[in-house]
Amino acid sequence: MKRKKGLIAVIAVIVMLVFAFIGYNIYRYPAMPKNLTDERRTLIVYFSWSTSGNTEKMAAYIQEQTGGDLLELEPLNPYPTDYEECGDVALAERDENARPEIANLPDSISEYDTVFVGYPIWWHTAPMIIGTFLENYDLSGTNVYPFAQSASMDTEQFENSMEFVRESAAGANVHDGLFTESSDTEGILDYLTENGFVE
Numbered sequence: 001m002k003r004k005k006g007l008i009a010v011i012a013v014i015v016m017l018v019f020a021f022i023g024y025n026i027y028r029y030p031a032m033p034k035n036l037t038d039e040r041r042t043l044i045v046y047f048s049w050s051t052s053g054n055t056e057k058m059a060a061y062i063q064e065q066t067g068g069d070l071l072e073l074e075p076l077n078p079y080p081t082d083y084e085e086c087g088d089v090a091l092a093e094r095d096e097n098a099r100p101e102i103a104n105l106p107d108s109i110s111e112y113d114t115v116f117v118g119y120p121i122w123w124h125t126a127p128m129i130i131g132t133f134l135e136n137y138d139l140s141g142t143n144v145y146p147f148a149q150s151a152s153m154d155t156e157q158f159e160n161s162m163e164f165v166r167e168s169a170a171g172a173n174v175h176d177g178l179f180t181e182s183s184d185t186e187g188i189l190d191y192l193t194e195n196g197f198v199e
């Protein structure tokens with residue numbers, strides 16, 4: 001009888017340990033996004049200026065779906081808050097092919113093999129700060145996925161920006177980019193699925 005009680009106690013302890021283990025893992029690893037990126041180390045870097053934060057919205061959604069790390073580029077010299085004035089600064093930067101400094105540029109991004117790069121179209125191409133970021137690293141072998149949106153959604157302007165990204169990310173494997181409105185979560189999801197980030 002005593003032996004039987006002992007056995008029951010041992011089984012009870014084992015069952016409790018198993019449940020504790022399962023509970024701990026659910027707590028540690030809460031429902032991960034259903035994606036195929038576990039093997040990838042993904043960075044979602046973006047620049048967004050307007051108060052609508054359109055690029056920011058796209059970046060946040062991509063982050064949610066891929067589980068990557070998010071980085072918003074902060075210009076060392078913030079752009080004027082006035083639209084016209086910001087436009088003047090941005091146009092001068094484009095015409096001079098300037099590389100505006102970044103306040104929070106990481107020392108290295110070598111731990112990432114996949115980098116999403118997001119921006120609004122500025123003056124028919126990418127903001128020059130995107131060039132500053134991309135040219136700062138050796139991106140050989142890195143998979144780069146540009147994403148953008150704009151007021152006009154003019155695809156020719158997006159193509160110009162893609163050309164700029166390809167030139168700035170020398171050696172990187174620059175994939176076809178995503179150009180869609182920030183509210184188009186279905187389109188973003190399709191893009192992520194097509195590129196193997198989401199099942």
Ligand SMILES: Cc1cc2nc3c(=O)[nH]c(=O)nc-3n(C[C@H](O)[C@H](O)[C@H](O)COP(=O)(O)O)c2cc1C
Pocket residue numbers: 047048049050051052053054055056083086087088090091119120121122123124125149150151152153154157
């Ligand atoms: C300096 C500047 C230049 C812009 N140039 C263009 C342009 O050439 N073509 C266009 O369609 N929209 C242009 N826009 C509009 C932005 O692309 C649009 O407002 C975008 O949604 C802003 O994204 P954000 O909220 O992430 O900053 C420009 C906006 C600014 C501030």
